Amino acid sequence: MVVPGSGLVRAQAESEGLDEIFIEAGFEWREPGCSMCLGMNPDTLAPGERCASTSNRNFEGRQGRDGRTHLMSPALAARAAVHGVIG
Structure with missing residues (x-):
């Protein structure tokens, strides 16, 4: 899974088409913020x-x-x- 660190990072990655590359490679493209980093x-x-x-x-x-x-x-x-x- 890929979890961008912020909304700005997500927007930049999506503007460059990086989200599609990750998705095509089999990754889950998640909303920005805490995810596995806290395990909550x-x-x-x-x-x-x-x-x-x-x-x-x-x-x-x-x-x-x-x-x-x-x-x-x-x-x-x-x-x-x-x-x-x-x-």
């Missing part, structure tokens, strides 16, 4: 799932019980999304 809604990792996150902090269980969150720059998160691997 159904958007959480299942046990054993991994997340390439551009959020600014991580602690055990933050994005879902027994999930693994890897903090990285936007460039590395994009690389992970394109290649399907973290690292």
Whole structure:
């Protein structure tokens, strides 16, 4: 899933057609704001799932019980999304 950090970021990405690229690649294009970064809604990792996150902090269980969150720059998160691997 892709969750833009703000309405401005979402609008810019959509004006460049990035949303369509992500959707065609199989990603869900979400509304901007907090999503998995807080794990306060159904958007959480299942046990054993991994997340390439551009959020600014991580602690055990933050994005879902027994999930693994890897903090990285936007460039590395994009690389992970394109290649399907973290690292």
